[in-house]
Amino acid sequence: MREGLLDKTNTASSVWADTAYRSKANEDFMEKQGFVSKVHRKKPHLKPMPRHIQKSNAGKSVIRSRVEHVFADQKSQTGLFVRTVGITRATMRIGLANIVYNMRRFLFLERISANA
Structure with missing residues (x-):
């Protein structure tokens, strides 16, 4: 493998x-x-x-x-399951979850730099 x-x-x-x-x-x-x-x-x-x-x-x-923290966040969002019909929808769901994570991470880093 x-x-x-x-x-x-x-x-x-x-x-x-x-x-x-x-x-x-x-x-x-x-x-x-x-x-x-x-x-x-x-x-x-x-x-x-x-x-x-x-x-x-x-x-x-x-x-x-x-890297593991990103996967842990994804796991907490999806509960280890992506419930969709078809690989295209599953791919979109994972892609959107990645965008949400990146946006949340960006806002977190912005807040840290504003306080510094």
Whole structure:
């Protein structure tokens, strides 16, 4: 499935994901395809997380959280379901939800900059 998810024409070469996607096969595939893995590392079983891995995961989480918050907002708006008949209507519904999110985000950022 990973072959269909990773797009070589994308200008970014980094692949960001959580620990569920870290495997030897995925890491080898990304390396062969020229992608840079930014996948979180797992905690060793029954051992404390090494400090350098903890710091690395924290840095990756800062980036990933920005994207995850957008998806969480979309989930809260649609309740994980888009109830329409046909792919065209579903695409429009998702597109409109994206526009609403962007408008709300813009107004939030405008308010922050006006107060500063």
